Amino acid sequence: MEEFIGDIACRIDGTWPVRTEGSGRILAKGTNALASSVVLVCRRRPEESESIARKEFQRQLRREMPEALEAMIGGSEGASPIAPVDLAQAAIGPGMAIFSQYEAVLNQDGSCMTVHDVLILINRSITEYLSPESGSFDSDTQFCSAWFEQYGWTKGPFGEADVLARAKGTSVDGVVEAGVLESGGGKVRLLKWKEYPTDWDLAQDECTPVWEALHHMIRRLNEDGESAAGELLARMPEKGEPLRQLAYHLYTLCERNRWAEDARAYNELIGVWHAIVTASHEVGHKGESLELDF
Incomplete structure (x- = not known):
């Protein structure tokens, strides 16, 4: 994914979870196999895209990810929610959409933040959103x-x-x-x-x-x-x-x-x-x- 974004200078514009995996297939029986395939919609990133600091990226991630996660967990317009087994994969879309809109996300030492580091932060945002410490639990x-x-x-x-x-x-x-x-x-x-x-x-x-x-x-x-x-x-x-x-x-x-x-x-x-x-x-x-x- 990192090479793909860097070479083509694209940004992720949308995420489409598609229910493609049947529960009756041999692999799925008795396993926690993925129930969906997640399609990432990409567009070429504008040449004038700016760079931002890692701290600002993290703030933006904290602001925008909860709404995206709620849409996936809650379902919409009669659709079932994303299965827990698919959530980490599906959350890559909105998280990378924030990251990929910039020319670069810069660490404190001036180096570019890697996709690997972004995925760690995306997974952390899922954990924080679902945490019983969030205030919804007794x-x-x-x-x-x-x-x-x-x-x-x-x-x-x-x-x-x-x-x-x-x-x-x-x-x-x-x-x-x-x-x-x-x-x-x-x-x-x-x-x-x-x-x-x-x-x-x-x-x-x-x-x-x-x-x-x-x-x-x-x-x-x-x-x-x-x-x-x-x-x-x-x-x-x-x-x-x-x-x-x-x-x-x-x-x-x-x-x-x-x-x-x-x-x-x-x-x-x-x-x-x-x-x-x-x-x-x-x-x-x-x-x-x-x-x-x-």
Whole structure:
């Protein structure tokens, strides 16, 4: 890509994710294979293009990438959102569009910033956008996400969990009471979605962290299908956006740690998200209307 942009002096003008990969093909079965091909639309860069400093480029990236990521994650005009497995690839387009409009992006020492460095910053912008620290998530969910990033589903020291919980504004006992954490013998462990109770009643749950809601949603989807997951979403429409964002974030963590089986659960949820939302509307929302763009 670096040679292509440098030799032809082009700028990326648009990104078109195209659903070209069928889920039934042999390679895709049982894998986290890409679901889409991403076409980059390029035009010749004007000869009068200017150069900018790396810091200014980073500021522009922080300003413009969230909107581009939201368009991909949210879907538009009835289209399904980009699958988590495709997000890093799809995000190259809008990120490189910012970079490629300039003659050069200059580091502090005057050298030209490389495409490799740009891709690192683009991936970092995805992580920052999806981070539970962004303000869309409750304290219990922030704790669970941080603990999962370090320990996955394995046990970890109670002392570490206690310090982390306090830092996130919650407590180990509180997360245990939420029904997502097991504590005993000086160790704590996050419960897998398969361990969540099948008789869970949202109406009787006084506090439902987004983490808990997401994994109940995955359990419903896997055990009872899209309609059942949609029925659950209809009962908590205000959690729709945080649920979707957390699924993307956890997929990213799983992919980074090469937890393929866990990554697949989050990827599959987003893959049928539009169908789940449609099913939730058929059931009829209870309470607030669900504010999701498709």
